[in-house]
Amino acid sequence: MSELIYTNIFVLDGVALTAAVILYFVSKKFKSKSNPKVEQIEQCLPQVNCGACGKVGCHDFATACSKSTEEEFSKLYCPVGGLTVMNKIATLLGYEEQNKKEKRIAVLRCNGSCENAPAQKIYDGIFSCQIAATVSSSPNGCPDGCLHLGDCVRACPFQAIQIDEKTSLPVINPDKCTACGVCVRTCPRQLFEIRPINKKGEQVYVACRNRQKGAIARKNCKVACIGCQKCSTINSTIKVKDNLSYIPTTLSAEKYGKELSEICPTKAIVYRKITNIKEDADA
């Protein structure tokens, strides 16, 4: 009996030892040379793999940074980490620091709250905007409006979106929002847009995506854009297409914001001032 145990121990130990020796030499011979810089850059990055930079994830971004020339590097930007992270990477690579970028956050282009667009039908299906959008237009009748089911809330990697209990619309926390764009891709109605905030914290945008004729849009929602073209008289860069106005992101909110929100007959244009934004270190 004891003989059997000894033989087993010898055989198994022998196999393990030979394998270890082979593996040691193989790992020496075929060692892959990884760039140590990639690892260092990766440690600076936020590691949420949101894809906001346009790369697949943080590792991909780090690889792209390490390979880039100075000119290429100036085009790379991590919107989540902001300038702090980019400066760290720049010093690591020995490049010049990037310039300050405008703070940008996601905005919801719909104002169809319970009060503005009361529900006429009941949706009792699955709690998912994606499914609800395929089944029917919307409880309030708007085929382009918010469905209030919170796909964006679940998708946001930074917990920056919350459904407001009163209006049942998603509200974006400007402090937490990093403009990564996950919500833009998630919303089945494409209601989110990444828009800049100017230095005073002002923003102006059309909070509507309804492309129906004015009369039909107004029937379901009090604050729908009816395509009246009044806003385009103020600035010619504002274009009205398919009964829907769009204010370009380059338009100065400071200069035109108040005027635009006053001229809009349905108050579809939102002009707001976000005060006390917790600025990142790059301010």
Place this chain on the structure above:
Amino acid sequence: MPKINTFPLGGIHIAKEKLTALSPIMDAGVPEYVYIPIKQHIGSPAKILVNKGDKVKIGTLLADADGICSADIHSSVAGEVVAIEPTEGADGYYENMITIKTAPDEYEPDIDTRTEIIRDIPEREVIIHKILHSGIVGLGGAGFPTPIKINIPQNKKVKCLIINGIECEPYLTADERLMAEKAEEIIIGAKILNKALGIQNAIIALDQNKPEVIEIMEKISKVYVGVNVKICATKYPQGGEKQLIKAITGKEVPSGKLPMDVGCIVQNAATAFAVYEAVQKNKPLYERIITISGDECRHPANYRVRIGTPAEYLIEKSGGISPQVTQIIYGGPMMGASIVNIKAPVNKLIGGILLLSDQKAQKLPMGNCIRCGKCADSCPMGLQPYLIGKFVQNNLIEATKSCYAMDCIECGCCAYVCPSSIPLLDYCKIAKAELKRKN
């Protein structure tokens, strides 16, 4: 006892609930306004030919097929066009519709309104020309334009025409009644399709639970050469195109291929009847049989309905909406869709309107997958719906391609059997729509 055919993989046995199997088809009459959608088929919407204020007759061409995959739209009533504008459809989305204020019936001059059966089949060119200009689409529900289906490419060969008389959805009896009342017309329709395809034989596939229809069909088919009746098991989804081909011929349609690749063409019984009407009576497709049923329907019935009739009118005719009705469904309970707007018109593809109570239409809260594998067992295409569902939940649409999500026939067996009430069918539909959009 004849041999009973069925498909080997998956499928479920569900309550039939055929309340209207014995009620004869009645004429629904003409509502005050009809709303005719210009897209009632797969493909591009038709091009509108009429203007506001035009006077139209029954059978007047309203919109012309635009492009290859499209179908003509004809007027179902006589009257005046009062509006051409986006109107709210059944799902709440707006689509272009032609609104006609109706007047007393007046037919286009070449439509034959006599009731006698015409048995002489015209030449092949005449048949193809008439089918092309009568707006016929597959009436089983998918709405694939029939002229494309019977136009076989040079390199393919069709050996077998199957007339699908299997109505496997619960409640619906529109095809069953049509086959019982217009059996000979359907068989002549099948012979016309035979001639158009250049083949000799047609198989009429029937469900085991339609003894009356089987008897009539077997009697009449003896008179016509090449027409055979085959009986299939009562199982859902026996009426699916690919399941039917497997059951009747034993051949499997490969993934991503069409039935004509295995030498088969499947046409719905109602389509065969529409072909008969179009070729022998010059009648374009402007009416169809619709079952109004459901456990909360006061007077379930089968109606012959003009295309464009609002659902409201039909529901009113069969007793109105009782307070217990919580859901109204266009189509069958398995594949149909719950509607939000009862003013929406019926189109060529709707086989039934169901009024269901809370008890029948209830939705349980969604639970977690317990990996019981029931969905995979019941899937008639042999897919793994739980996997597709998980991928869609985590936004990995590309990965569903390797699960063959595109082969899903949207029968709804997986969602029906799921003990955790996971909306697997919805996930499969999302996966299909997203994959189609990306390609």
